[in-house]
Amino acid sequence: MDNGHEPATKADIQQLRSEFQHGFDELKESMRDGQTELLRAFYSYARSNDERVAAVEQESEPVRKRLAILESRITEVERRLNLPPSSQS
Numbered sequence: 001m002d003n004g005h006e007p008a009t010k011a012d013i014q015q016l017r018s019e020f021q022h023g024f025d026e027l028k029e030s031m032r033d034g035q036t037e038l039l040r041a042f043y044s045y046a047r048s049n050d051e052r053v054a055a056v057e058q059e060s061e062p063v064r065k066r067l068a069i070l071e072s073r074i075t076e077v078e079r080r081l082n083l084p085p086s087s088q089s
Contacts, residue, residue: 008016
């Protein structure tokens, strides 16, 4: 394969296949490394995001309790308006 005008020998083809396989193996390894880095970045983001969401939920708990109380009071007012007490004879 030294001269571009001579036919390739079996050894030339085997060498070419070996070089191609080596390049392919390196490419696969690089892709795996990239996937690993991406997964680490996503997991890191997910962990910090989970902590942030937990903190927000913890801070909003009193507000949600007060909102639930207000909703139940409004429901009671609506019930009284829509279902007036029966008149006594």
